[in-house]
Amino acid sequence: MRDDMDERRRWPALILIGLALTLLGGLAGWSWHSMAGRAASGIADTDRAAIEDVVRQYILDHPEILPQAMENLQRRENAKRLSAIRGDLERPFPGAVLGNPAGKVTLVEFTDFACGYCKQSVADVEALVKKHPDLRVVVRELPILSPQSAEAARMALAAAEQGRFAAFHRLMFSAGRPDTGSIEAAAKAAGLDMARARKVSVSPAVEAEINANLEMARQLGFAGTPTWVIGDSVLAGAVGLDRLDAAIRDARD
Secondary structure: OHHHHHHHHHHHHHHHHHHHHHHOOOHHHOOHHHHHHHHHOOOOHHHHHHHHHHHHHHHHHOOOHHHHHHHHHHHHHHHHHHHHHHHHHOOOOOOOEEEOOOOOEEEEEEEOOOOHHHHHHHHHHHHHHHHOOOEEEEEEEOOOOOHHHHHHHHHHHHHHHOOOHHHHHHHHHHOOOOOHHHHHHHHHHOOOOHHHHHHHHOOHHHHHHHHHHHHHHHHHOOOOOOEEEEOOEEEEOOOOHHHHHHHHHHHHO
8 A cells, every 4th residue: 555655656756857858958868758648657547637737737837947957967877878978977187187187076077178268267166176175176178169179189198297287287378379389488488308208299199189088079079178077977068167166065075
């Protein structure tokens, strides 16, 4: 008897989820028919209609549950995608790290030196590093905006190989949109051995890193910068200091 009562209590919740997901555009391949079909099996048509009316009215009275449901669903879908690649995702190209390289909390940033929103986010990352001594920021070069983006990304990884990544990262973004001259100037200002850097920048290891970053972005389903990954959250765009800080706090929980 208790099992029957528990099952009956679950019907409205399952139907609510199915209806909400339908209204949200069928995220992650869910559908009303598959969800509601399982939830409503064995329910009389009149009972089902009554339940659907109650759910519909509840959603109209409480529309705030829709973004909440979407966020929860997205977090679960992110967790599935991330579980397959998390090790590679959080393992940086040697030296391509900001903050504490041994930090317990890892924030991954996909970035492009030609991206204005990435430049806007530099100050946010610096503030987060100051606020959280145990924060490790793994920077993944994702040069998708221009050929010069790729040239700057390769030089950044060459700087990482020499232990000068943070300096080049900051100077390159300060220089504006990348071109051959600004990339060279930033590399020299960062103190790179230029002959060594030019050789490393065209090495198979650097090419493999960039290709791997592009593939990770594809697997996670985004094609823009900056994109941030922390815990099970994937955040797109210049989301701002407060939202990144909140994501770091959530990742600790």
